[in-house]
Amino acid sequence: MKFFIKFITLGFATSLAFFNVSVADDRPNILWIVSEDNGARWLGCYGNPAKPTPTLDKLAAEGFRYERCYSSIPVCAPQRFTWITGINAISAGTQGMRSGVQIPDFIRYYPEIFQDIGYYTSKGKDAKTDYNRRSNRSGNDSWNEPKKLEWDVLKQKQPFMHVINTHSTHESRVFGAYNPNKHTAPKAGNLAAYHPDLPGIHFVYEKYNEAHRKMDAEVKIWLAELDQSGLAKSTIVIYSSDHGGVLPRSKRFLYNSGTHCPLIVRIPEKYKNLYPASKPGDTVKELVSFTDFPKTWLNLGNATKDQVEQMQGRSFLGKETEPNPEFVYSFRNRMDDRLDMVRSARDNEFLYIRNYMPFAAVGQFLPYLFNSQAMRDWKQHDLDGRTDAVTSRFFKQPRVIDELYLYEKDYDNVKNLAADSANAARIKAMRAALRQWQLEIFDSGFIPEDEMGQQAAKYELTVYEFVRNPELYPLEQYIDMADKSLELDSKNLGCFLEALNTPFVGNRYWATLGILNLSFVGDSTKGNNVLNAMQALLEKTTESQVVKAYAAWVIVRSGNDKQGQEALDFLKNLGYKTYSFRTVLNVLDWMDPKHSSPVMLDIYLNGKQSGDSARVITNHLISQASAEVAELVEQHSKAVNSITNHEKRLRNYSQKPENISAEKIAKQTTQSQAELARATAVEKELRAKLEAKN
Structure with missing residues (x-):
């Protein structure tokens, strides 16, 4: 084989670079197969009683199956950003689905680093370049071959790093209406505890099993082609999904069903020094985060520490691995047009989830998700009053702030242990670990996305650069204020009112949310001091539109009819022509419909909304407005x-x-x-x- 070495001729003013030198290169080839949207429990080897994946089950028997592997974020595009850079999306402001946030040119993509160390990089079979960012270079530019899988070429270009992506298990594969006159719906053997026992839901379970059978057949073909090419004995095969899914309450959410993902690694015998356990067929129980992947794959190719310095994960395979972590972390923010902010920390036993926006239901209407028959039937089941304490929780508003689960004993995460005083110390420790991680990776979520773009642009910085400047983004202060906003303690009201006058928008934002949260648990926010403070925010020309939107909601919730109507009129005007339209839309949808539906109708008739925004408004009016208006809409x-x-x-x-x-x-x-x-x-x-x- 050949690879390039840069020779520096000592004693001369010039250097001779990239001579093609024939040397033996025994580093492994890497073939990474990625399927979309499927959690670990959909594979037979991870416990699916339908056993739809015999090829992958066999691969697990020939390799190593990781039992505790978790996505960084349970949706595709932000996860792709995290993979391509090794940087958590929330560290660069790219956590919102389809965000298109500009990133600095100095951030490198892992295929470029592979090329630096002499690897040929390629991707094919629908390998995507939607990296959820804006950049001055194309997503394809970092690959030697960005579109094709050519075994003959790979054979000549060793060592190689090739990625195959299949969308056979993508969420869209389960769309379509259930018709009992046309379809059979066998009972799902793995029905989640939070799903009601409905034919339409069983129908979608079986559709997704069938999607796995198709995906597994594709993998069988690719592995056979690898064998036929003669490359199998020198190629490490990696299989993973891109996050969990795809039944309702999985993809997009930080529960096991959304983040627990399959990871199987088959290592040829010639590289048995890289085995993560004693022998093929063994399982590996160490905690692995998807953020670890690019750094680990580069470690398999002997990249240096300097070459992977930007990456925030750890190497869990290769000649120089890093210690097992005490925790792995995941995050959730905007999904399509629906806003949220959730973080989680997980150790070897417990999953801790922190809900920063408890005033919104977990299962708020999201148009793409509601293309699924299972989601529509579940929601209707709840509207009909037929759900129980477990199956209704997804739709409750407001929701709980802290969640704690014994995530292997309670795989469906339905037994929340956070309220048990016996777990107070554990929650405190896990919250402290989460905070430390947020500080280390510069969690950009403490200024909402709609506002963050305005703030970074003001200083002509990317979000990545902005959040690393403590004079512009005092993250410790923001986390403190956010935590205080979630205490639901009226004693904090004075602190919140004082914070409304600070120069940092993040403090004013979390103080306003703190007041909003208090409005759900008592009457402390109905005094004139609060109303006057909220009104002052609306009248302040330099105030963030996002802060104003939440301040208007506080006024509406105060019960003051005159000021409440003025606040609704303010929201209506804010919803027509501003950068904060997405925030306004969400606030109106979360609000009591007796207040918000007339505003939604006005925006429906006179606004310029399209796509998901239009569907959210339409759904709100059909499901929550008066019967006459709903029918007309x-x-x-x-x-x-x-x-x-x-x-x-x-x-x-x-x-x-x-x-x-x-x-x-x-x-x-x-x-x-x-x-x-x-x-x-x-x-x-x-x-x-x-x-x-x-």
């Missing part, structure tokens, strides 16, 4: 969708597609024009009725 939204679809068809027909005859195009154009006219007339009539209600 449902009919109107169908008319709008019909208009959109027919306009799209007409655009397609105007391009005269070659696969359709001219006669058929003319006929379908006429039909679509007629349907468009009918839908437009219906939409106009329904809009007039809704405007009369507004």
